[in-house]
Amino acid sequence: MPSASYALFRTAILTEQQVVCIYDDRPRELCPHIIGRNKSGEQVVLAWQFAGESSGRLPQWRCLRLAHVSDVELRKGRWHEGGSHRSQQTCVSEIDLDINIHVRKRR
Incomplete structure (x- = not known):
C-alpha cells in the first residue's frame, strides 16, 4: 500500500506542483x-x-527513498524540468508514474 508521502508525490506529478519536504533532516x-x-x-x-x-x-x-521523507507539502510554482537527460535514470526500476510518459503525452 502506498504511503501518504507516496500519494502526495504522485499528486504533485499529475498536477505539476512543486514539493517542499524534509529529506534526511x-x-x-x-x-x-x-x-x-x-x-x-x-x-x-x-x-x-x-x-x-x-x-x-x-x-x-x-x-x-520515501521512507526518509517527512513534512511533505505541495505548492504551486514554476515547474522545473531539470538538467540534461544524457543518461538513463536508475533510481526507479518499477515505474508507476513518469511525467514525460504518463502525464504530458496525454495532452
Missing part, C-alpha cells in the same frame, strides 16, 4: 518526475531539486 524544494519502486522494493521518486539544502551543488537530480 534537510529542507528540500523539488519537482518530482518519476515515482515507483527501486530494485529493493522501496518506494522512491526521481526529482529535480532546485532549492533548499543539499550536500552538493544545486540544482541537481535526486533519488529520494
Whole structure:
C-alpha cells in the first residue's frame, strides 16, 4: 500500500506542483518526475531539486527513498524540468508514474 508521502508525490506529478519536504533532516524544494519502486522494493521518486539544502551543488537530480521523507507539502510554482537527460535514470526500476510518459503525452 502506498504511503501518504507516496500519494502526495504522485499528486504533485499529475498536477505539476512543486514539493517542499524534509529529506534526511534537510529542507528540500523539488519537482518530482518519476515515482515507483527501486530494485529493493522501496518506494522512491526521481526529482529535480532546485532549492533548499543539499550536500552538493544545486540544482541537481535526486533519488529520494520515501521512507526518509517527512513534512511533505505541495505548492504551486514554476515547474522545473531539470538538467540534461544524457543518461538513463536508475533510481526507479518499477515505474508507476513518469511525467514525460504518463502525464504530458496525454495532452
